[in-house]
Amino acid sequence: MKIMQTVIQVSLSFATCLWLQSCSQPSEVIAPPTATPSSKKITLSGSHTIGSILFEIAKPYETAHPGVKIDVKENATWRGIADVRQGTADIGMVARSMKADEKDLLASTIAKDGISVTIHRDNPVKSLTNQQIVNIYTGKIKNWQEVGGKNQPILVIHRSEGVAALEPFLNYFKLEKSAIRADVVVTETDELVQAMVGKPESIGFSSIGVVESIKDIKLLPINGVAPTNENVSSGKFPITRPLNVVTKNPPSALVKEFIDFSLSQEAQAIVKQKKFAPVK
The missing domain is CATH 3.40.190.10 (Periplasmic binding protein-like II)
Known part of the structure; x- marks a missing residue:
């Protein structure tokens, strides 16, 4: 029994010593994780x-x-x-x-931005009436000679569904999507330019700002109003966005x-x- 008491006393003394030692030591401070800088x-x-x-x-x-x-x-x-x-x-x-x-x-x-009709720079046509544009896009006019141009078939280039330039064009000319008779359909303006380069018989429509500086393409006036930024700013140009x-x-x-x-x-x-x- 005395041996048991001695063991217990030693164990308690040892535990007490450990407790006192831990109290005398400064507790370890765990630094919070460094904040990640907010994205810029x-x-x-x-x-x-x-x-x-x-x-x-x-x-x-x-x-x-x-x-x-x-x-x-x-x-x-x-x-x-x-x-x-x-x-x-x-x-x-x-x-x-x-x-x-x-x-x-x-x-x-x-x-x-303005949306205007585009033709090849070598096409002698200088303007088209609204009705002529509608008739070209609906297949009623098929040759440039019918609107004062050369005797060659008109290559109609249309824009695909979802292109932002499509909606203002259709709305202004009151055209239904199902009425369009296109020979080529493109999505991006770059594709339009590529389709028109080297094809004097082509016609399309695009952003004035995007194609104004492209030498192989010229913009036509709409309803007698020149496709310029000044006319877009003033509201004179009829197709804007x-x-x-x-x-x-x-x-x-x-x-x-x-x-x-x-x-x-x-x-x-x-x-x-x-x-x-x-x-x-």
């Missing part, structure tokens, strides 16, 4: 037309804001809307008026700052240099 990247997705403008506007903005990266992904208007709604882009680039079912998006117009940037929710401070910068005097000068109509 703004992702834009959508219209090629707007992307070409914002790519240039991003350059002076990034210079003035070291550490901020503007990632411009050019695809299509519908994709920009989808990406913003899904949260994979901060800003959507929408090259048309907003629709009734897009009220969940907040839009800012950074520029204006807003070039919008959109966000799903009120933008973060960083995103708002970039959108505000796109409306600044410096950025609007870039809009004009890119052959689009500034809004300020």
Whole structure:
């Protein structure tokens, strides 16, 4: 029994010693994990037309804001809307008026653009009436000689469903999609240009700002109004569209700052240099 008591006393003394030793030692402080710096990247997705403008506007903005990266992904208007709604882009680039079912998006117009009929530079035709344009696109006029041009068949180039330039064109000329008689259908403006180069018999329609500087293509007046940025800005040109940037929710401070910068005097000068109509 005495041996048992002795063992117990030794065990208690040893435990007490360990407890006192731990109390005399400063407890180890575990530092919290280092916070990861918040991202300073703004992702834009959508219209090629707007992307070409914002790519240039991003350059002076990034210079003035070291550490901020503007990632411009050019695809299509519908994709920009989808990406913003899904949260994979901060800003959507929408090259048309907003629709009734897009009220969940907040839009800012950074520029204006006109949509005009395009023909090859070697085509002697200088203008077409609205009715002649309708008749060409519906297959009622099939030869350029019928509208004062050379004796050659007209090659009608149309735009595919979902292209932002399509809707204002159809709306202005009151054309139904099913009524169009096209020889070639393209999606992107680059494809339109490629389809028209070397084909003096071709006709299409596109953004004034995008094709104005392409030497092989010329823009026709619409209803007697020249396709110029001045006429787009003033409202004289009959087929126009807003070039919008959109966000799903009120933008973060960083995103708002970039959108505000796109409306600044410096950025609007870039809009004009890119052959689009500034809004300020």
